[in-house]
Structures are given as structure tokens and as C-alpha cells.
Amino acid sequence: MSGSHGRQWHQVELAVSTFWPNEYQVNPSATVSRERQGYIAMDDIMLLTYPCYKAPHFSRLGDEEVNAGQNATFQCVASGRASEAEKFLLERNSGDVTSTALVKHLSHRRFVASFQVDSVQRNDQDLYRCVTQSSRGSGVSNFAELIVKVPPSPIAPPQLLRAGSTYLIIQLNTNSILGDGPIIRKEIEYRASQSPWSEVHGVNMVTYKLWHLDPDTEYHISVLLTRPGEGGTGPPGPPLVSRTKCAGEGLGGVTRSR
Numbered sequence: 001m002s003g004s005h006g007r008q009w010h011q012v013e014l015a016v017s018t019f020w021p022n023e024y025q026v027n028p029s030a031t032v033s034r035e036r037q038g039y040i041a042m043d044d045i046m047l048l049t050y051p052c053y054k055a056p057h058f059s060r061l062g063d064e065e066v067n068a069g070q071n072a073t074f075q076c077v078a079s080g081r082a083s084e085a086e087k088f089l090l091e092r093n094s095g096d097v098t099s100t101a102l103v104k105h106l107s108h109r110r111f112v113a114s115f116q117v118d119s120v121q122r123n124d125q126d127l128y129r130c131v132t133q134s135s136r137g138s139g140v141s142n143f144a145e146l147i148v149k150v151p152p153s154p155i156a157p158p159q160l161l162r163a164g165s166t167y168l169i170i171q172l173n174t175n176s177i178l179g180d181g182p183i184i185r186k187e188i189e190y191r192a193s194q195s196p197w198s199e200v201h202g203v204n205m206v207t208y209k210l211w212h213l214d215p216d217t218e219y220h221i222s223v224l225l226t227r228p229g230e231g232g233t234g235p236p237g238p239p240l241v242s243r244t245k246c247a248g249e250g251l252g253g254v255t256r257s258r
Helices: none
Strands: 014-017 064-067 072-079 086-092 102-107 109-119 128-134 137-140 144-148 159-163 168-171 185-192 201-203 207-212 220-227 241-245
Touching: 064 072, 072 086, 072 144, 086 109, 109 128, 128 201, 159 241, 168 220, 168 241, 185 207, 201 207
Parallel strands: 014 137, 064 144
Antiparallel strands: 072 109, 086 128, 102 109, 128 137, 128 144, 159 168, 168 207, 185 201, 185 220, 220 241
């Protein structure tokens, strides 16, 4: 609270989470100036082991894992007098505060405040907690971790094992990746060098045969990897540039002239 509140005593409560971390520092502070004198006093500081009556109590706030570039949502569920709470905040361990929350009343003594962190990146990975502020008291939740995963991408291009006039046999070559696993899906993306269009095929083996290709045509072939969660597909890996053989090349008894 700030400003003058008269000469009478005022009781306020701070509801702290019983979940990790279970150690807190409570730092009272006051601001004074030369223009106006004032005084502040504190008395009867009590540590209670049961819920406060005037400040909402948060349920355990769980960790949130998202892929880079996606939105992360923290849902802060609390019990108490929600109508008396003036502010709902999402506080980052670094000190940054998000004040925009969508508040939904589940009952007259239970509510949820939802916070969204937009387009998260690795530098957004940190500990976060929920805070309420009202004229009669405040509440804080436990710290939960925002875990940001980077969608995977192969470091090396696929390898060519064999080429024909209408097919290419490749090896995916995905032992080394950039980003995070686990990998739940592998795909081949390929196109003719002169074509703006590409096709994507799901692959469940180490090697793959691309069929129905045009003879004597150059193709760009890349591998796509996907980890769990929305937005889990990483960028295509480095391309293999390979050409199919000429029509009839390598077939016994067939001759061709130029």
C-alpha cells in the first residue's frame, strides 16, 4: 500500500505458497521526502501455518514447456475473496512483471487468472510466479519454470545411395541435429531445382526411395524433423542436390543416340 491511511492500525496479510521454494524474504519499505514528513510503524508480525482470511491462496503453479516461437500460458488458480483483489500479476524471477491477465471466476471463492507470454524464445526461459495485490493483502504462488525447446533440424544433408532415371535412394543422415529432441516424426521434402513446388513424404526408415521422378533432372532433397508439441517442426536441414540419370541409362540391350 502507499499514501496516507490515517493514524489507525491496518491489518494486512501476505499469503505465501507452501510449495517450492519454501524460503522467503519479506522486506518492508517506506519512501520519505523533504517536502512532507511522515512516519510508519509495524507491529504484531505473525507467521501462521493456516490460510489467510483476506488474501487469496494460489494452488500449485506447474511448469510450462513450449517450443520456440509459440505462446506460453500460465494459469494461476487461487482460492479466496477474488472480488477484493485489485491486481493479478505474473512476476518473472528477473523482476519483469506482466500485468495483463484474463480472470475467470470458477465460483464465489475460486478463480483462475491466465497470463500469456507471446512468441517465446530461449531468452524467455526463466522462473515465473503469480501475484495478487489488494488493499487488504497480497498472495504469491510458487515459482514455476518456463521451459523453451528449439525444434530440431539436421546438421548434415541426406546422403545419396543410388540414382536411377526415375528414382533416387537416399539415407536420411539424422544422427546429429541442432535443437532439441525427442524426434517423433521424420519427413522428406524435395523438389526439382527449377520448380517452385515441393512435396513432403513421411519416413519411418533410415533409407527412403523417391519414386516417379523425371529423368535427367536435378532435385533438392532435405529432411524435416519434428519434436512433441505445437510448432515442433524445425526448419529443413541442408539439402542434398542430386540428378536422376537419363532415360534408359543403365538398362541392358537399350541404346540411345544424341
